[in-house]
Amino acid sequence: MSRLIGASLCLLLLFTSRCDSADECKEDQNNKGCVCTFENKNVDLRSLGHKDGTFAYSVVGTDKATYYYNPCKGFTEKDCVNVAGCQEDGGAYRSIGAPNKTTFYTDDTGLVSIMYGGGNGERTMLVYLKCKKSQHKAEFTFYGEIVKNQYTFNLTSVCACPGECTENGPSGGGGGSGSHHSKASKIGIPGLVAISLFFIAVTAYCVIGMIVMRVKYDRTGSDVIPNKGLWFALPSLVKDGVMFMFTPCRAACNRGGGGYSKM
Template sequence: MELYGDVLFIFTTLTIWITVQGAVSYTKCTKVNSCSCLTDNGLEVDLSPLTDTSGKAKFADVTATTGDGFSWNPCVDFTEKAETNCVNVAACQIQKGGDKTRYFALGDQNSAVFQINDKKNLEVTYTSKPDPTLPRIAIVELVCDESQEGTLTATGESGPASGKYLMSLTSKYACAKKPEPGSSSTTLTVGSIVLIVFLVLVIVYVIVGVSVNKFARHATGKEVVPNYTFWTALPGLIKDGVLFIFSICRRKGSEYSKI
């Protein structure tokens, strides 16, 4: 009985761990539109509640550690200032020097790309190419925090002449969640498609198997179930396999006997 308890505990622990991992972690987030993406475990990151639709930036003139200012608006392009490079953009760099202020576009909404960075966090990037040899890229890291509505911090350029400008959004909208019914992100994932195909194959297997056994082989009762002997023996085989594996693991220093 002790062995059965150990097996049950380990199985339950693994099940909980797999469930939690599937709910909170992902390795890819496929772009749905410029402010939302669908993770590979069927969850959604949607920044649309943070959008400013007035033509201005939701996060405006955020000062970076380098001294430059940065503006960013998810989902909808904005204009920082007329007659500058920052017209109809997703992000803008405001470079202040002396009496002169310069504005640099950091990409529009169409250039938005979602990807996982080296810290395993999701980020959205925007690319502007006023000069083909010197693209300017805005990188907004998305940090999940259910207690925050939305706070943007800016680091500035990641390195001399790198053309990459770093920002970080801390928000509850940066968290991956189950898509709302009717959302544009409620599409089928690869896992869902595989599951549907599997279920269809199971149904076809049962229907065809029962039909063949009943009408071609004239079987009756439980014998109409396809491969009845195999399926009734399977639980016992699985149990024996599990018990065998755990009995070996519990024997410290055990060795297989030589043939």
């Protein structure tokens, strides 16, 4: 019974934590690789790129190669034809991403990134969009080749902040500094409902239970707390619940020999 209670509490925490990452920036298919939307606020890169077929940004990496990038529109540089990103290494020019092979990702903190596929020799390009409201001139920096043939960069700009830019550049909107979106929007409606119902139920249980213990059983002091022993043992119950939930999974994973790495 104690393990079941602990496991139930853990499930509630897991449910609400999953809701934290439910708010994703969804790509606008009419502006592929340029615009994604958090609810009703856009991350809009259209003003950051060139529209004349040339690249907007270049950087020399720690690997001594030079990288060229242009958001939204393809550019041509030597052997890199109609690309989003290009690598120049020892006089050789190779595509590291096509403008029409894009996927937007959003992590649990709201950080948006764009993955570009379609490069030469299965090369890909990952660009993290760093929100900085004071950065009106975008900064493009090399992060590294974290995974073989996947070249990672940071693009820091006010236009990486939701609601701050349009096709013509910074709009001046979006409110003050801080988190990209409110705590309520990150948790989401299902998470708020679950948390609210949980605390309402606990409060009602405690209030009604204390009245019953005082009036019906004439208890005083800490003895008016219903199921006092259960609440005092709660930390150990949560620990038992965690072990109950995850130990079988860990054993199964070990038997299967599977695993994954996270960057």
